[in-house]
Amino acid sequence: MAADPLTALPPDLREAVDRYLDERLEEKVRELVRRQFEDDPAANSCRIIASKGTLDWAYPPFILASTAAALGMDTAVFFTFYGLNLLKKDPKLVVDPIGNPAMPMPMPNIITVLPGMRDAATWMMGGMFKKHGVASVLELREMCVESGVRLIACQMTFDVMGFKQEEMMDGLEYAGAAAFMTEAARSHTTLFI
Amino acid sequence: MAADPLTALPPDLREAVDRYLDERLEEKVRELVRRQFEDDPAANSCRIIASKGTLDWAYPPFILASTAAALGMDTAVFFTFYGLNLLKKDPKLVVDPIGNPAMPMPMPNIITVLPGMRDAATWMMGGMFKKHGVASVLELREMCVESGVRLIACQMTFDVMGFKQEEMMDGLEYAGAAAFMTEAARSHTTLFI
Amino acid sequence: MAADPLTALPPDLREAVDRYLDERLEEKVRELVRRQFEDDPAANSCRIIASKGTLDWAYPPFILASTAAALGMDTAVFFTFYGLNLLKKDPKLVVDPIGNPAMPMPMPNIITVLPGMRDAATWMMGGMFKKHGVASVLELREMCVESGVRLIACQMTFDVMGFKQEEMMDGLEYAGAAAFMTEAARSHTTLFI
Numbered sequence: 047m048a049a050d051p052l053t054a055l056p057p058d059l060r061e062a063v064d065r066y067l068d069e070r071l072e073e074k075v076r077e078l079v080r081r082q083f084e085d086d087p088a089a090n091s092c093r094i095i096a097s098k099g100t101l102d103w104a105y106p107p108f109i110l111a112s113t114a115a116a117l118g119m120d121t122a123v124f125f126t127f128y129g130l131n132l133l134k135k136d137p138k139l140v141v142d143p144i145g146n147p148a149m150p151m152p153m154p155n156i157i158t159v160l161p162g163m164r165d166a167a168t169w170m171m172g173g174m175f176k177k178h179g180v181a182s183v184l185e186l187r188e189m190c191v192e193s194g195v196r197l198i199a200c201q202m203t204f205d206v207m208g209f210k211q212e213e214m215m216d217g218l219e220y221a222g223a224a225a226f227m228t229e230a231a232r233s234h235t236t237l238f239i
Numbered sequence: 240m241a242a243d244p245l246t247a248l249p250p251d252l253r254e255a256v257d258r259y260l261d262e263r264l265e266e267k268v269r270e271l272v273r274r275q276f277e278d279d280p281a282a283n284s285c286r287i288i289a290s291k292g293t294l295d296w297a298y299p300p301f302i303l304a305s306t307a308a309a310l311g312m313d314t315a316v317f318f319t320f321y322g323l324n325l326l327k328k329d330p331k332l333v334v335d336p337i338g339n340p341a342m343p344m345p346m347p348n349i350i351t352v353l354p355g356m357r358d359a360a361t362w363m364m365g366g367m368f369k370k371h372g373v374a375s376v377l378e379l380r381e382m383c384v385e386s387g388v389r390l391i392a393c394q395m396t397f398d399v400m401g402f403k404q405e406e407m408m409d410g411l412e413y414a415g416a417a418a419f420m421t422e423a424a425r426s427h428t429t430l431f432i
Numbered sequence: 433m434a435a436d437p438l439t440a441l442p443p444d445l446r447e448a449v450d451r452y453l454d455e456r457l458e459e460k461v462r463e464l465v466r467r468q469f470e471d472d473p474a475a476n477s478c479r480i481i482a483s484k485g486t487l488d489w490a491y492p493p494f495i496l497a498s499t500a501a502a503l504g505m506d507t508a509v510f511f512t513f514y515g516l517n518l519l520k521k522d523p524k525l526v527v528d529p530i531g532n533p534a535m536p537m538p539m540p541n542i543i544t545v546l547p548g549m550r551d552a553a554t555w556m557m558g559g560m561f562k563k564h565g566v567a568s569v570l571e572l573r574e575m576c577v578e579s580g581v582r583l584i585a586c587q588m589t590f591d592v593m594g595f596k597q598e599e600m601m602d603g604l605e606y607a608g609a610a611a612f613m614t615e616a617a618r619s620h621t622t623l624f625i
Contacts, residue, residue, distance in 0.1 A: 059252070059449070063259055066453055067267065075271040075461055082465050083279065088475065088620055089424045095623070097492060099534025102320065106290060106431070113416040119424065127488065128534035140533045147333045147357060148292025148321035164533060178399045206564045223499040230621045231475045231505065234281055235423045237288070237431040238492070238623040256452060260460065268464045276472065282617045295513065299483060299624070306609040312617065340526045340550060341485025341514035371592045427474055428616045430481070430624040 091233035093226070094123045098239065099131030101139040101171055101183065107132070107239050108186035114235065115193035123190070124226040126200035129239075130207060132187070133199055135215050139183060143167040191217060198226065284426035286419070287316045291432065292324030294332040294364055294376065300325070300432050301379035307428065308386035316383070317419040319393035322432075323400060325380070326392055328408050332376060336360040384410060391419065477619035479612070480509045484625065485517030487525035487557055487569065493518070493625050494572035500621065501579035509576070510612045512586035515625075516593060518573070519585055521601050525569060529553040577603060584612065 083089075092114035096107035107123050114121040125133050132139070142164050143149055149167070175182070181189065190197065198219045199209075230236045276282075285307040289300035300316050307314040318326050325332070335357050336342055342360070369375070374382065383390065391412045392402075423429045478500040482493035493509050500507040511519050518525070528550050529535055535553070562568070567575065576583065584605045585595075616622045 059255075059445075060259060063256060063449065063453070064263075066450065067263060070453070071264075071267055071457070071461075072271060074457060075268055075465070076275065078458070078461050079272055079275045079465055082462075082469060083281075086281070086469065088472070089281070092420070092424070095492075100532075106288075106320070109416055110420065113420050114424075117417060117420060117424075119420075127492070128532075131534050142533050144337060144530060146293075146321075147335050148324050174399050174401070178395075180395065180399060202564075202566065206560050206566060208560070223495055224503060227478070227496065227499050227503060227505075227621065231478070231500075231503075233620060234426060235420065235429050236621050236623060237429060238625050239431050253452065256449065257456070260453075260456065264457075264460055265464060268461055269468065272465055272468045276468075279474070282474065285613070285617070299481075299513070302609055303613065306613050307617075310610060310613060310617075312613075337530060339486075339514075340528050341517050367592050367594070371588075373588065373592060427619060428613065428622050430622060432624050 086234075088232055088234045090119050091229070092119045092121045092235040092237075093230040093233045094121075094236075095226075095238045096123050096125045096129035096132060097127045099128030099139070101141040101168055103239065104132050104137075104139050104183045105175075105186070108183060108190055110237065110239075111195045112186060112189045112193055115190065115195045119235075121190075121194070122196035122198055122226075122229060124198045124200060124221075124223075126203045126223075127207070130199060130204055130209055132183070133197060133214050133218060134209075135213060137183070140164055140168040141171050187215075200226075279427075281425055281427045283312050284422070285312045285314045285428040285430075286423040286426045287314075287429075288419075288431045289316050289318045289322035289325060290320045292321030292332070294334040294361055296432065297325050297330075297332050297376045298368075298379070301376060301383055303430065303432075304388045305379060305382045305386055308383065308388045312428075314383075314387070315389035315391055315419075315422060317391045317393060317414075317416075319396045319416075320400070323392060323397055323402055325376070326390060326407050326411060328406060330376070333357055333361040334364050380408075393419075472620075474618055474620045476505050477615075478505045478507045478621040478623075479616040479619045480507075480622075481612075481624045482509050482511045482515035482518060483513045485514030485525070487527040487554055489625065490518050490523075490525050490569045491561075491572070494569060494576055496623065496625075497581045498572060498575045498579055501576065501581045505621075507576075507580070508582040508584055508612075508615060510584045510586060510607075510609075512589045512609075513593070516585060516590055516595055518569070519583060519600050519604060520595075521599060523569070526550055526554040527557050573601075586612075 092111070094107050094111055098104075107129070111121050111123050131137055143166075144163075172182070187197075196219060197215075197217065198221050199214065201220045201222055204220065285304070287300050287304055289296075291297075300322070304314050304316050324330055336359075337356075365375070380390075389412060390408075390410070391414050392407065394413045394415055397413065478497070480493050480497055482489075484490075493515070497507050497509050517523055529552075530549075558568070573583075582605060583601075583603065584607050585600065587606045587608055590606065
């Protein structure tokens with residue numbers, strides 16, 4: 047054995063190593079993989095697409111993203127289409143009762159089309175959240191920023207829909223769908239809101 | 240070698256064992272890990288958020304959740320915002336034709352705002368599903384319960400939107416977004432409906 | 433050792449080999465598993481559900497699916513409910529300004545219900561995308577087909593909503609929710625649009 051260490055393991059030792067591998071490897075790998083699954087970086091990564099721009103649909107992305115960040119997850123939200131409204135400095139979000147018969151106080155549409163009903167519904171929804179001590183959309187957005195959630199504006203729809211950079215909040219990233227989807231591919235939690 | 244068995248392998252033997260491990264290990268581990276990926280617990284877990292409360296948007300969460308459970312997946316649905324309507328004992332779900340030009344029979348909005356059109360659209364949609372032998376929303380919900388899907392009401396929006404526990408179906412869990420997102424992080428299939 | 437090569441290694445050598453294997457194996461396997469996680473097939477698979485059938489909600493599934501395919505991901509879109517409209521040969525997609533106060537130019541609903549406003553909004557949205565050099569929905573759909581995205585029609589809602597096979601584009605698959613959810617379970621990126 048010592049005579050030719052560089053060529054090969056002697057057959058008897060080789061057999062012993064083989065037996066060892068057969069016996070022990072499966073158990074060891076299973077344990078290591080189990081641990082690695084627990085540390086799977088995809089389980090620690092959350093990617094959300096926010097595509098809607100009304101008051102009611104502003105809550106879910108900011109609530110879910112700030113929650114994920116509070117849990118220690120690497121979190122980013124990609125704002126596209128109407129969702130870009132949520133990134134304005136002063137977004138003036140409204141909720142429309144029309145065509146939404148699942149609202150807490152549904153009304154016939156012949157009423158909901160009347161001028162003033164949109165303002166009334168917006169005022170009512172804001173009040174409901176406030177009354178129950180829930181942060182406002184702007185406060186939730188600030189909580190996202192403070193807890194390290196990356197807010198990403200979709201460059202393409204930003205241009206198409208005629209947004210101006212000066213009307214947007216500070217600290218945004220601008221990126222395309224390809225960059226975002228590359229990150230989503232490494233995330234278990236992927237939500238289109 | 241035999242002189243000091245407890246301290247270390249002699250260098251030449253060590254080198255031979257190393258070379259042998261390099262050869263055999265990669266192939267064996269690759270196969271073991273491949274098998275383990277097939278048992279990836281995240282591939283067996285489905286988490287759905289149901290946020291809408293109309294008849295048309297009631298079908299997708301119950302159909303997808305009961306399907307996932309039938310496939311043997313660990314499945315839970317988190318009902319939040321308007322989606323809480325779907326958990327009422329007697330939900331009276333409607334569909335609104337207004338602002339929905341993709342409905343099977345789209346109508347001009349000047350017609351869809353008229354009183355009675357919401358009832359007509361609701362009646363029509365329910366009939367279409369029944370005619371094709373699809374279970375009703377309440378039947379689909381019951382299938383979810385029977386197949387072990389956990390139905391979770393979002394505690395925060397439950398309070399904000401003024402739901403009462405006595406008007407809700409039995410067997411619900413109540414939880415917050417943090418508990419739900421923790422489970423979603425361990426699931427490949429995560430859908431916001 | 434050489435005296436009985438087939439039965440076992442001498443105890444002292446065996447112990448040394450064991451200890452050495454324990455030390456080296458963990459590090460080697462950890463590295464191999466880490467590399468295999470980077471090749472996690474779920475990170476290379478994208479499954480999208482397209483459930484809406486208006487012009488504005490036609491862009492996201494086709495843009496995200498063609499982007500995923502361009503990144504080399506195995507990609508499929510399951511069209512269900514109103515989303516089946518997007519698979520018609522000649523889909524005539526429209527966007528409705530009503531109940532959508534987040535549109536680039538929101539209007540009071542008392543105006544948006546007027547005949548002609550739906551056509552105006554549709555014309556405006558198509559123009560905005562065209563002006564910025566974005567492909568049309570039909571071009572994006574063609575890009576999906578050319579880049580290997582599988583387009584799957586939900587058989588159940590196809591039947592329920594009364595679609596006819598002859599009005600649909602060529603090259604579609606028809607499948608149920610169970611087949612689709614089985615594939616989604618093997619995908620990190622799962623989106624309900």
